Amino acid sequence: MYKVREISAEEAHSVRHPVLRKGKPFDSAIFPEDSLKDTFHVGVVIDDVVAGTVTFIKNSNDNFKEKAQYQLRGMAVSEEYQRKGIGEVMVKKAETLMLERGGKFIWLNAREVAVLFYEKMGYEKYGKSFLVPGIGKHFVMIKKML
Ligand SMILES: CC(C)(COP(=O)(O)OP(=O)(O)OC[C@H]1O[C@@H](n2cnc3c(N)ncnc32)[C@H](O)[C@@H]1OP(=O)(O)O)[C@@H](O)C(=O)NCCC(=O)NCCS
Secondary structure: OEEEEEEOHHHHHHHHHHHHOOOOOHHHHOOHHHHOOOOEEEEEEEOOEEEEEEEEEEOOOOOOOOOOEEEEEEEEEOHHHOOOOHHHHHHHHHHHHHHHOOOOEEEEEEEHHHHHHHHHOOOEEEEEEEEEOOOEEEEEEEEEOO
16 A cells, blocks of 8 residues: 655655666755755655655746746656556645645656656646756656646
8 A cells, every 4th residue: 555645855865866866976866945845745655665756846937927836856756666656646646735835837847758757747848858967858847737
């Protein structure tokens, strides 16, 4: 049985580091916004182990005029649990929590390999791809919540 719930920044780091910053220093998996009061982290927990995590940060992107913007960041599912529906469950839970906090618009920088996943979750690509040094090609993706 799994649980989907808000988790601490430290719990988020435990999955974010091996999945998104493999081989890099642990601190590279810590975002400055992780501990801000408007930031929240959602995880799927299986037998007390965090199997996946996503972080929502109250952060406006100047490309968009919408109010109440959140940035989706640090989306990571442990390798052995990928493609089992955990990412979907986490994104849906985080979207619900964001709506409860008054958020209306989500943007993110998506790795190219994850674009299809986000499209399945209702996100759309915005603009041209860009390179993040050391990580690779990314697309800005957005979702407006009604
Ligand atoms: C991308 C990631 C977060 C998706 O989480 P997940 O738990 O594996 O995805 P889910 O099982 O919930 O998939 C939901 C849907 O997206 C699809 N999907 C998931 N990953 C996909 C991929 N890489 N390519 C194409 N489709 C994908 C699934 O097939 C599923 O669709 P379906 O319901 O029609 O079968 C996860 O695979 C991961 O952590 N990858 C490595 C890190 C990464 O790239 N993070 C994103 C950084 S922007």
